[in-house]
């Protein structure tokens with residue numbers, strides 16, 4: 001049986017945060033018809049892809065899935081279970097916004113099959129939360145983490161963003177201090193990224209917001225790695241840190257170039273070396289399922305070189321490149337070729353290199369994206 005991961009996109013949100021470029025909709029009128037459409041899509045894709053595969057992780061992302069009722073999420077999950085072989089220890093994560101759930105709703109989410117919660121906190125600082133236009137304050141965020149813990153969730157992840165405009169090292173470290181004082185097992189810490197088409201991007205272009213420079217970003221990133229390691233969180237990818245035994249399986253499938261199927265508006269899939277993606281607009285997505293029995297808007301069959309490059313990029317951003325796990329799209333001496341490139345380019349101090357594992361070290365994680373692209377040229 002081949003492992004499969006499933007991503008489910010729930011596009012509905014309370015409002016649009018200024019930095020967000022995910023596909024989201026600020027009204028709830030379409031919630032019921034979306035449930036019908038997504039269940040149909042799961043059935044249609046199940047007929048095609050369920051053979052010989054077992055679902056090892058499901059991730060409800062958005063949007064704000066935690067705005068939905070537990071029975072809504074449960075119905076979708078049951079559809080996945082009906083259509084696919086489902087592992088008994090399947091990791092089932094739901095993105096959750098602080099303030100959208102209380103203890104009783106979280107218990108109900110557990111009862112329908114969610115066993116991991118990923119809470120989008122971003123900051124514990126009042127000014128930073130207001131700047132990001134989040135719907136919650138620090139107290140609500142803390143209460144949501146505690147409620148998740150009290151309702152029986154053992155695997156709780158939180159997201160934080162650093163290098164916000166005007167953020168000092170002390171402010172960022174106080175965010176980390178608060179994070180590790182809570183019952184969380186996993187922390188995703190991302191640097192603020194300016195995405196095209198966001199409100200924040202326009203604010204920067206209009207000169208209303210000034211971003212901090214990349215040297216300071218690197219300083220905060222390095223402080224993050226240091227602080228979280230001392231606090232018992234192991235770094236297992238550029239932006240992800242977990243207590244022993246709590247690495248996110250779903251993330252690892254992406255980084256290890258495994259198969260995943262995405263359902264819902266704008267969801268992406270990667271199956272047997274082919275990438276495909278769904279329509280983004282809700283009405284077009286639903287109509288496509290009704291009339292064409294498919295929500296796929298486009299696809300791309302990757303060449304051997306593209307696969308090789310993506311594989312190396314993803315492996316180096318996470319647990320490293322393992323010579324014994326290189327797949328059939330690699331050439332015989334690729335591992336040695338990449339090591340040779342690293343040495344010739346003078347990058348060896350950014351890597352830990354052994355006879356069969358090549359991994360970025362702590363310094364390397366900070367500059368990985370810049371140098372990895374040069375290694376396969």
Ligand code: SF4
Nearest residue numbers: 013016017020062063
């Ligand atoms: S809640 Fe999340 S998905 Fe919705 S707009 Fe804000 S950042 Fe984007």
